[in-house]
Amino acid sequence: MFGLACGGCSRRSAVGVIAAGAVGVMSGGLAGCAARAGEAGEVVLYSSVDDFVLREVVEAFEAQTQITVRLLGDTEATKTTGLIERLIAERDEPRADVWWSSEPFGTIRLAAMGLFEPMGIEPPAVVNPSLAGRIDAADGLWFGFGLRARVLGVRQGRFADAEVPRRLRELTAERFRGRVGLARPRFGTTRGHMAAIVATHGEAVLREWLLGMVANGVRVYEGNSIVVRAIAESEIDIGLTDTDDVWAAQRNGWPVEAVFEAVDAAGETPAPLAGGGGGLPSSGPMLIPNTVARVRGGPNAEQARRLIEFLLAGPAEAIMAASDSHNLPARLPTEHESFPDLSAFAVPDGWLPDLVAVAEADETAMRVCDAVLGGG
Structure with a gap:
């Protein structure tokens, strides 16, 4: 069983450390995206994550990298499912570069359909041994982070x-x-x-x-x-x-x-x-991890790689943990200076099923x- 008690790991606010001074503004749609997809300095993100979490993470990424994020989100009534259908429809002419889902199961189905490609990165290790090897694809097509329950x-x-x-x-x-x-x-x-x-x-x-x-x-x-x-x-x-x-x-x-x-x-x-x-x-x-993958044939490969690294390398998990969502980090070490106090949001005896079987x-x-x- 997986316990996420984090007593005694209080740190200063992740948002203050990671996102202070952020000046990037998240783009609200994909207007003009087809014509501009080849321009340097932008990445197209499809995500089912709640807007208030997305905004903080995207603004921090834009401030750090000067890469503009063009976002397509989804409504709660069709969470993930609507975006899955869109990604499938665009498979021959992909518009998205990165897929960031608030859950793993749609991601796994899309990977099985051949819609993702290897990311070309080595993600940070999962810090909790109970999660090691269980929230990442065996073939490296998707990685998990930032859990809810x-x-x-x-x-x-x-x-x-x-x-x-x-x-x-x-x-x-x-x-x-x-x-x-x-x-x-x-x-x-x-x-x-x-x-x-x-x-x-x-x-x-x-x-x-x-x-x-x-x-x-x-x-x-x-x-x-x-x-x-x-x-x-x-x-x-x-x-x-x-x-x-x-x-x-x-x-x-x-x-x-x-x-x-x-x-x-x-x-x-x-x-x-x-x-x-x-x-x-x-x-x-x-337990339900967020998942990230690179869309096969997406137009902005380098910017996609940098966004995926940002999501997995600590800053994003720190922001998510300090947000009102209080996602529990999978890769951010508890001793990291930006690790927030999550003692009030611990999940006792968390259960992680076989994600692929699900x-x-x-x-x-x-x-x-x-x-x-x-x-x-």
């Missing part, structure tokens, strides 16, 4: 401590009827989470759990941040979401807390759900989700 968002004060659900299978209990929500699994990290259940526990376990959730009145929303808002507004009490969405809610003063899924004890057998059969085992809070289970998981929850 899946989490239960819970309305503050709604439950006594002993009543707080600690495992996903508990959410099918009658006492939570109509009070649980999740984002539509067609998009974003919920999609990867459902595929991880299939890859780890099997198709039948996911189907049974989702049937139990539907029977218990689960509410389906259009994104993780909307799930968190529903908790804050007392529309629901519990929601499946990501750590960064909970941290953002707390920054806004919303009454939402993070509850990390507990790991089943060795030999523990989940109790059967109402529909019969074994319940959903609990492996702990699922990507391969995606189609099966979506078939199950569509059948049980409905498409759309």
